[in-house]
Amino acid sequence: MRRRVAGTVTALAGLALLAGCSDEVPDFTPTQVADAVAEQVGRSTTTPPSPISCGGLEPEVDARTTCTYVLEDRTQDADVVVSAVDGTEVEFRVDPVRTYLTTTQLTPLVAQELTDEGSTGEVTCLDDLDLELGIRVYCTQTTEAGPVDLAVTARSGAADPVSLEIALDDRDASQNGQ
Numbered sequence: 001m002r003r004r005v006a007g008t009v010t011a012l013a014g015l016a017l018l019a020g021c022s023d024e025v026p027d028f029t030p031t032q033v034a035d036a037v038a039e040q041v042g043r044s045t046t047t048p049p050s051p052i053s054c055g056g057l058e059p060e061v062d063a064r065t066t067c068t069y070v071l072e073d074r075t076q077d078a079d080v081v082v083s084a085v086d087g088t089e090v091e092f093r094v095d096p097v098r099t100y101l102t103t104t105q106l107t108p109l110v111a112q113e114l115t116d117e118g119s120t121g122e123v124t125c126l127d128d129l130d131l132e133l134g135i136r137v138y139c140t141q142t143t144e145a146g147p148v149d150l151a152v153t154a155r156s157g158a159a160d161p162v163s164l165e166i167a168l169d170d171r172d173a174s175q176n177g178q
Contacts, residue, residue: 025059040094059090
């Protein structure tokens with residue numbers, strides 16, 4: 001039985017798969033789920049995810065599986081959840097599980113939070129931020145008074161939206177016993 005991708009169901013990450021002419025939709029194989037995840041994730045990146053490993057998926061509302069894939073040299077997970085079943089049409093969404101913020105994602109978040117607190121200046125973050133609680137990276141804000149070194153920590157883990165704790169970098173003071 002052939003299935004084809006019917007299109008995006010939601011702007012976030014939904015796909016609809018159609019099953020031939022049968023009234024009953026069989027389970028989706030791990031390969032079929034992986035192909036759909038590759039197509040969905042590939043739409044938002046310049047490099048397709050590879051390799052992808054998924055479990056099978058039953059065509060029942062709220063059925064779920066997790067896929068693991070490599071994208072831009074980082075291993076990531078995505079939850080795949082069946083959101084609707086209507087006859088032979090099965091809709092599901094692919095929700096990437098965010099485990100880190102790249103410097104490209106982190107820098108504007110830090111800059112916006114600082115701006116919201118009344119501090120302006122260009123922000124530079126040199127490392128990705130793992131969203132495990134307690135993990136810290138360092139950024140620099142260039143202000144009119146000079147550079148300000150900052151320590152940035154995720155307060156909310158992988159929750160969305162990400163909540164950041166931004167503090168002055170105290171590494172130099174602690175190394176000097178101050």
